[in-house]
Amino acid sequence: MKKTKDDSTESNILNAAKTIFQRKGMDGARMQEIADEAGINKALLHYYYRSKQLLFEAVFKSVFSLLAPQLNKALNNDDSLMDKIKNFTKNYISFIIKHPYLPSFIINELNRNPEFVQKLITEKHFPNIEKFKNQINENIEKGKITSIKPEQLFINIMALNIFPFIASPLLKGFLKISDEDYNKLLEERATEVSNFIINALKV
Amino acid sequence: MKKTKDDSTESNILNAAKTIFQRKGMDGARMQEIADEAGINKALLHYYYRSKQLLFEAVFKSVFSLLAPQLNKALNNDDSLMDKIKNFTKNYISFIIKHPYLPSFIINELNRNPEFVQKLITEKHFPNIEKFKNQINENIEKGKITSIKPEQLFINIMALNIFPFIASPLLKGFLKISDEDYNKLLEERATEVSNFIINALKV
DNA sequence: ATATGGTTTAACCAAATGGTTAACAAATGT
DNA sequence: ACATTTGTTAACCATTTGGTTAAACCATAT
Numbered sequence: 001m002k003k004t005k006d007d008s009t010e011s012n013i014l015n016a017a018k019t020i021f022q023r024k025g026m027d028g029a030r031m032q033e034i035a036d037e038a039g040i041n042k043a044l045l046h047y048y049y050r051s052k053q054l055l056f057e058a059v060f061k062s063v064f065s066l067l068a069p070q071l072n073k074a075l076n077n078d079d080s081l082m083d084k085i086k087n088f089t090k091n092y093i094s095f096i097i098k099h100p101y102l103p104s105f106i107i108n109e110l111n112r113n114p115e116f117v118q119k120l121i122t123e124k125h126f127p128n129i130e131k132f133k134n135q136i137n138e139n140i141e142k143g144k145i146t147s148i149k150p151e152q153l154f155i156n157i158m159a160l161n162i163f164p165f166i167a168s169p170l171l172k173g174f175l176k177i178s179d180e181d182y183n184k185l186l187e188e189r190a191t192e193v194s195n196f197i198i199n200a201l202k203v
Numbered sequence: 204m205k206k207t208k209d210d211s212t213e214s215n216i217l218n219a220a221k222t223i224f225q226r227k228g229m230d231g232a233r234m235q236e237i238a239d240e241a242g243i244n245k246a247l248l249h250y251y252y253r254s255k256q257l258l259f260e261a262v263f264k265s266v267f268s269l270l271a272p273q274l275n276k277a278l279n280n281d282d283s284l285m286d287k288i289k290n291f292t293k294n295y296i297s298f299i300i301k302h303p304y305l306p307s308f309i310i311n312e313l314n315r316n317p318e319f320v321q322k323l324i325t326e327k328h329f330p331n332i333e334k335f336k337n338q339i340n341e342n343i344e345k346g347k348i349t350s351i352k353p354e355q356l357f358i359n360i361m362a363l364n365i366f367p368f369i370a371s372p373l374l375k376g377f378l379k380i381s382d383e384d385y386n387k388l389l390e391e392r393a394t395e396v397s398n399f400i401i402n403a404l405k406v
Numbered sequence: 407a408t409a410t411g412g413t414t415t416a417a418c419c420a421a422a423t424g425g426t427t428a429a430c431a432a433a434t435g436t
Numbered sequence: 437a438c439a440t441t442t443g444t445t446a447a448c449c450a451t452t453t454g455g456t457t458a459a460a461c462c463a464t465a466t
Contacts, residue, residue: 009413027230028315031454041415046455104314110372111307112231117376127377146402151378151388152395158374159366164358166369169313171361173320174330175354185354192355199349200403212443234424244445249425251443 010048013038017045017059022101025108026056060109063102064120070095071127081135081145082198085157089194092161093186104166129154145201153201160193213251216241220248220262225304228311229259263312266305267323273298274330284338284348285401288360292397295364296389307369332357348404356404363396 016038020029031052035042049055074088096103110117120126133150140147164171164186172182219241223232234255238245252258277291299306313320323329336353343350367374367389375385 024315025228025230027228030452032452042454043416043456044414047413050455052454104311107370107373108307108311110376111369112227114372117372121376121379129377148399149388149391149395151380152392152399154378155367155374155388155392156363156396156399158370158377159362160359162370163362163366166314167310167361167365169317169320170310171358173313173324174332174361175357176324177354185352185358188352189355189358192352193359196351196355196359196403199405200399202402202405233422235422245424246426246446247444253425255424 009038009040009044013040013045013048013055014058014062017049017055018063021056021059022063022105025105026052026112029056031055060106060116061120061123064106065123065125066099067102067106068125068127072125075127075129075132081139084132084135085197086194088157089161089197090190093190093193096162096165097186100165103162107162107166143203146203148201153197156200157197160189160197164189212241212243212247216243216248216251216258217261217265220252220258221266224259224262225266225308228308229255229315232259263309263319264323264326267309268326268328269302270305270309271328271330275328278330278332278335284342287335287338288400289397291360292364292400293393296393296396299365299368300389303368306365310369346406349406351404356400359403360400363400364392367392 013034017029017034020034020037023029024033029052031045032042034055035045038045045055049058070092074084074091077084079087129150132154136145136148136150136153139145168182172179175182175185177185216237220232220237223237223240226232227236232255234248235245237258238248241248248258252261273295277287277294280287282290332353335357339348339351339353339356342348371385375382378385378388380388
């Protein structure tokens with residue numbers, strides 16, 4: 001009987017590998033650990049994915065392609081700039097709360113191997129920010145928002161949304177607050193961040 | 204003859220270890236690689252620092268205590284809130300440009316081992332943000348800035364300043380720009396970020 | 407029933423890795 | 437001068453780790 005995609009050994013391995021690689025990174029992850037997580041023999045990992053490197057790349061692409069369409073949709077829909085900022089912040093933060101290791105995993109591994117981003121760019125689902133940049137410029141021309149380089153605004157939005165998830169241990173330390181309190185702050189940010197950005201854009 | 208602190212074998216090792224650990228992280232770094240970087244035999248690493256773990260902790264503390272006083276000074280001087288934000292952004296960005304691996308190293312390793320932050324907090328040079336928080340609250344009460352939780356503003360400042368350095372490969376990919384152009388953006392941010400924040404705080 | 411093909415495992419292997427040892431070298435004190 | 441401590445090295449060791457192999461298992465087609 002042909003197994004469904006969800007319980008096939010191959011996707012079982014991929015899921016286990018996602019868990020471990022996201023938690024420990026390429027260097028920290030062990031093939032045995034992934035096999036244990038998947039409940040199978042280590043040799044099966046190599047049977048399906050040949051090497052640690054290839055398994056890792058499969059994981060990375062899979063994880064990245066979970067994130068990319070999300071971003072693309074948020075940037076390229078027909079909402080007004082203000083709505084886009086509001087929705088982006090709200091959706092993104094609740095998405096990341098479900099996948100807490102995701103941003104640091106991606107950012108980390110791209111730091112370890114910056115050339116890899118070139119391979120990703122060629123893929124068709126890679127986020128495209130041209131429309132968003134145009135929208136910003138139009139709003140500036142119409143005098144609706146203060147003048148700002150679209151690139152800088154984009155960086156600011158990403159930074160305000162993503163950074164608190166990546167740097168949580170450090171920020172918890174600086175703020176001297178508990179995990180619960182920190183999570184409350186994160187939830188508040190779903191609205192806090194867009195208010196902050198929109199205020200910053202006032203003329 | 205007693206060697207000076209700078210060219211002693213011990214600090215030679217520490218410097219080599221800083222270089223390698225910051226580039227590769229705890230998991231990715233190899234003791235042999237550190238020995239090569241220091242131009243000495245691998246056994247000497249263990250002679251001075253006993254184990255990889257202890258060498259790593261020495262590096263981490265040393266790197267962190269390069270950053271902490273910087274932050275402390277920026278937060279606890281007698282400048283007005285606005286000046287503080289301006290100076291912080293300007294100084295911090297130029298500091299990080301000199302130590303590009305520093306933020307991701309610290310954030311990464313704290314993610315790998317979140318309990319470690321507790322050990323750091325007890326040290327006397329750990330950044331204290333109480334004064335800064337009070338200053339924010341005073342400015343809000345006097346109606347000088349819009350109402351915002353000091354914690355959120357602090358997170359925003361950190362995010363806007365640090366994130367672009369941590370996520371540079373990803374952001375370069377999204378923005379589809381060269382390394383040179385990205386570095387120009389970073390330099391612009393020394394003023395861009397404080398303008399953005401100050402505008403966001405207008406009533 | 408049995409041959410066939412893909413799937414799974416236990417056992418194994420070579421290289422890498424953190425760490426140790428024992429001997430040697432260079433200061434230092436007497 | 438000589439003994440003692442400190443610094444340094446080459447060689448070595450045990451374990452870990454990614455990867456392989458050969459045999460067993462199991463579903464399906466004939």
